[in-house]
Amino acid sequence: MKKHILAMAALCACVSTASAQSSVVLYGIIDAGLTSLHNDGPAGRVTKVDTGQMQVSRWGLRGQEDLGGGMKARFGLEGTLLNDTGGAGVGFGTPTSTSLFDREATVGISGKYGAIDAGRQNIVGIMSVGMADPLGLGFASSSPNVLFSAMNNAAVYGPYGANNGGTALRQNNSIKYSSPVFNGLSFAVMRAFGEQAGDHQKSSYQGGALLYNTGKFTAAGAYARMKNVTNTDLLTSHAYGIKYAFPAVTLKSTYSMNELRSTSRKIAVLGVGADVPVAQQFLVTAAFYNTKRSGDLVDDSQQYILIGRYLMSKRTTGYVSIGRAVTDDVVQADQINLAQNFVAVGSDSATRFTMGIMHMF
Secondary structure, three states, rough: OOOOOOOHHHHHHHHHHHHHEEEEEEEEEEEEEEEEEEEOOOOOEEEEEEEEEOOOEEEEEEEEEEEEOOEEEEEEEEEEEEEOEEOOOEEEEEEEEOOOOEEEEEEEEEOOEEEEEEEEEEEOOOOOOHHHOOOOOOOOOOOOHHHHHHOHHHHHHHHHHOOOOOHHHHHEEEEEOOOEEEOOOOEEEEEEOOOOOOOOOOOOEEEEEEEEEEEEEEEEEEEEEEEEEOOOOOOEEEEEEEEOOOOOOOOEEEEEEEEEOOOOOEEEEEEEEEEEEOOOOOEEEEEEEEEEEEOOOEEEEEEEEEEEEEEEEOOEEEEEEEEEEOOOOOOOOOOOOOOOOOOOOOEEHHHHHHHHEEEEO
């Protein structure tokens, strides 16, 4: 009996130790803004409550377990929240299906030699070049860097990569390796499999990124190539970003270009911006984007955006934003709109005012 009691005590101690070495965190962002958008064309003025203005509303679970010897098992699950209607998850693919964890669904392992994650996850340019985005990847539904540099416009980039017709910003069936940081320098490589019989290149994605970050200075570059479902066409992308934090201002700039081999279509985005801390709790951000299409057709668009953010607490931020977008021609229904979700069809310019609140948990 005494031996059985000792064995049970040892087992309970092991379970208790294992539990102490693992952790699961619930986190997220709830963001909503009141937006007034005025187009010069037939769309006129519209006022609406929009979710995810400064940052996309989301919720997620992240966990890890200490395996000993510096190794950790980890997972990540993250989904979009549509808090203006109460919906969750965003549909993608052909046919479209709603995914609860549309932003991330990965499991992996990390250690002193880096980390490997498998599942649905961001392409490698997001956590490298994205660090220098003038708006910090904010206003994602209209940001040229999100829609075109990160290839999140499914209507334009959907047939390429491992998403079954969905956005190219995130890839299904992928494996990513992220290196440790060596004196501020790190890199990542990623491969997504189309899982098509007979040809491993069909619907595939391959990408790599290099990042140098000292805290004050950041420089990054990323490359991606994606095939269509029949392996008859190729989409390539390269992007670069730089950021420097001075005592009184942080300057940021990005440049990207993606090209479609079949039509020679090129879409390039130049972004420049600055963060200016006006007071301890108040930050002003100014940004400019120039988006150009060339190779098959010539098109051009500019966005000018000014944002004021007031830090109400460590987790809650109030913000106001005013933006102006112009295109060189009136947007037509059958063309790629370079001012997506900003300038409406039938217009060539628009002004937007937004005020909102963002809470992180």
